[in-house]
Amino acid sequence: MTFELLDSDFYGYQSLLTDQEKAALAALRDYLETEVRPIVNGYWDRAEFPFEIVKPLAELGAYSFAWEETKPFANSAVFRGFVALEMARVDASVATFQGVQNGLAMGSIAATGSPEQREEWLPRMSRGEIIGAFGLTEPLSGSDSARGLRTTATRDGDDWVLNGSKRWIGNATFSDVTIIWAKDVSDGQVKGFIVPTDTPGYTATKIDGKISLRSVQNADITLENVVVSERNRLQNANSFKDTARVLRLTRAEVSWSxxxxxIGAYEAAVAYAKTRIQFGKEIGGHQLIQDLLVKSLGNITASLGMVVRVSQMLDEGTQRDEHSALAKTYTTSRMRETVAWCRELFGGNGIALEYDVARFFADAEALYSYEGTQEMNTLIVGRTITGQAAFV
Known part of the structure; x- marks a missing residue:
């Protein structure tokens, strides 16, 4: 299958990939374009998830790009970033599903689990036999999770008893396991647990009425005396620093998304500009339309340069929290501008789902907020700049 650079990759960053990575990305792109793009608007409109894509994505390796049985990073971080990009340029909901499965859920096990836990869970998750979710955010604890986590874990012999609640947990209405982060009542430290969702006392309820990422099945989770064995406690997750380690690895890929x-909004706008006739010619021939497209491409190109470098730093072992935080805060801000300009180009048609741009416009709001709000990522970088923490 021939690999072609995206026109929206104006400086050709995809040329940095190896031939093997280009081939894998070409196969993924072909599936997304032929099988996923035609169905996503309907699922988004109905707020339903397209379960028929789960196994084909597994066969394409979408849940094993980052992790193998006993070692992380089987592929370059730049390649994994382009995987997130390709998915989001078709549908951000699909990208979010894959990011939760491959990044947050499998990533938690790979980064903080024991070798035995990695061997037990990751192969089956990579094949799509087990779907995972990641339970950190709570109804009363979002940005302050490091200090304000209210879900508790109490040691009881060889078991742990979990009590509390979680909110906005993606994949959680149909996940087989959820990684639950809870505060150990004995030492006050945050620990992680692999919780099968059929465990008594575990309840997940779908959150309805969303205007963004409507195909993502977010849930409220209730934990009432949920008993988890010590065997399912993530053996190398002993404080929130370990949770943050997982988030640092995935935050950069949210920037790619x-x-x-x-790019999804921009490509829709370019196609529309070449076909929509006003004042006797294609609107792409008008100066103000070209201005919107050029500003959008500038944002995309600047953001792409940033995320490529951040991912290279991850491969080099030099990436720190502030690096991924700056990428998240910058790229999502530029995304908000870009999707607004692209929606503007469509005029009244820009609010109709059939033209795609409305979906990208709406989904931008969720990407802007999750995996660290704009404000929190700004403070992480600000602390590095000034040497002073301004979180409270």
Whole structure:
């Protein structure tokens, strides 16, 4: 299958990939374009998830790009970023599903689990036999999770008893396991647990009425005396620093998704500009339309350069929290501008789902907020700049 650079990759960053990575990305792109793009608007409109894509994505390796049985990073971080980009340029909901499965859920096990836990869970998750979710955010604890986590874990012999609640947990209405982060009542430290969702006392309820990422099945989770064995406690997750380690690895890929979402809106706008006739010619021939497209491409190109470098730093072992935080805060801000300009180009048609741009415009709001709000990522970078923490 022939690999072609995206026109929206104006400086050709995809040329950095190896031939093997280009082939894998070409196969993924072909599936997304032929099988996923035609169905996503309907699922988004109905707020339903397209379960028929789960196994084909597994066969394409979408849940094993980052992790193998006993070691992380089987592929370059730049390649994994382009995977997130390709998914988001078709549908951010699909990108979010894959990011939760491959990044947050499998990533938690890979980064903080024991070798035995990695061997037990990751192969089946990579094949799509087990779907995972990631339970950190709570109804009363979002940005302050490091200090304000209210879900508790109490040791009882060889078991742990979990009590509390979680909110906005993606994949959680149909996940087989959820990674639950809870505060150990004995030492006050945050620990992680692999919780099968059929465990008594575990309840997940779908959150309805969303205007963004409507195909993502977010849930409220209630934990009432949920008993989890010590065997399912993530053995190397002993404080929130370990939770943050997982988030640092995935936050950069959310930045890639933001670039992909921008590209999806931009590509829709370019196609529309070449076909929509006003004042006797295609609107792409008008100066103000070209201005919107050029500003959008500038945002995309600048953001793409940033995320490529951040991912290279991850491969080099030099990436720190502030690096991924700056990428998240910058790319999602530029995404908000870009999708607004692209929606503007469509005029009244820009609010109709059939033209795609409305979906990218709406989905941008969720990408802007999750995996660290704009404000929190700004404070992470600000602390590095000034040497002073301004979180409270």
């Amino acid at each position: 933001a670039v992909g979402n921008s």
